[in-house]
Amino acid sequence: MAPHIEKQCVVVLSNNDGCVVARSAEVKALGVPMGMPWHQMQELARQHRIVAYSSNYTYYGDMSRRVMSVLAQYSPDQEIYSVDECFLDLTRQPHIDLAVMGQSIRQRVKQWIGLPVSVGAGHTKTLAKLANHVAKKRTERSGVCDLTTLDAGATAALLQTIGVRDVWGVVRKIEERLVMQGIVTAADLRNTDPAIIRRNFSVVLERTVRELNGVSCIALEDAPPDKQQIIASRSFGAPVYELAQLAEPVRAYMTRAAEKLRRQHSVAGAVGVWIETNRFRDQDVQHHPSATVRLPESTADTLHLVHTAIGLLRRIYRSGHRYVKAGVMLTDIRPAALQQGSLFASASEATEKRARLMTVLDAATAKWGRGAIAPGTAGFSAPRAWAMKRAAMSPAYTTRWSDLPRVLA
DNA sequence: TCTGGGGTCCTAGGACCC
């Protein structure tokens, strides 16, 4: 999408331009680790002319949808696992040549969307992930790796070359403990008795071992399950000291959380709020209080939820602290259709009016954007110190008219 | 001065029940 930065040092920054969350190969070669604070590498960035972009979720979401819709053409059984990964179940097409299909996928996505992708195939999700890792890292495989056609010897040889850390579900802590027990490669892990793994680690890792052996333990999820908890939290662009100023982001975050709740047609039975000072500043007195309250009646009503959250905020706030982050959480979530009314409150006209108001609110947000209608806030025109910093946003090439790329004839 | 956000699952331990 941005040919002018190909082969350059490029990073993408987290919210508030805080940390490096994505690096081009050139930056990885400089030894910049994932999660490095951006402000700590200004000198390096100057030396190597590293180009930094603020994260642009609208743009990534749009590109993701495009890629996923291309991939869906290859199988009706698709699980969108994350913004940049999906699983396709091909067991209903048993005679297909997966290596050929993989190349077709790569070529079509490259041509239609302009993004490079890699494709891995295996008999389980864990093996498919591992194959994908191989396809991505080993350039001689031209972006595709099919483990299903390898014989036992070739598979064992390949797994012997892959560190246990590169297996899905194994991160540093587990890796250290595995290595102490002599389990170093993916092949070692595959050959370990699942019962021993269960005893020494967990059922989660036991499933991984079985999956490495071709026994499917992790099913394809074609529809994302409803969320059991919904969190909205963000660091502020600048520190906040006053209760009135903290109330603004808490209101805004809860408004978002309530939207998500209604989108999955659920209601929440409990609300939590927390605020934090900057844990990296030794010179500050630290304060990170939180509070949770059960609602008398489950609801998805923005106004109720905001009111409750502000009440909790008042309870936990202490003056004199330098707050840099706030968050809200909705839990005890259940489908709105199963909602049990409280013993004393009848499903009154007022409740129904409120529900209709929420429908209007969601429609307005969908049409005019977030903030078009918001619960009474004291912050429309005041300078919003808490608003996120995004100094180096890439253009929203596909989601904003003014940012459409121009083609010069 | 500046250090991300949003999830799930599992386990252990405490409170409580019969």
Place this chain on the structure above:
DNA sequence: TCTGGGGTCCTAGGACCC
């Protein structure tokens, strides 16, 4: 001085995912 057994539910914290 002696102090069961089996179960559920809840919470906190760890570990992991992207």
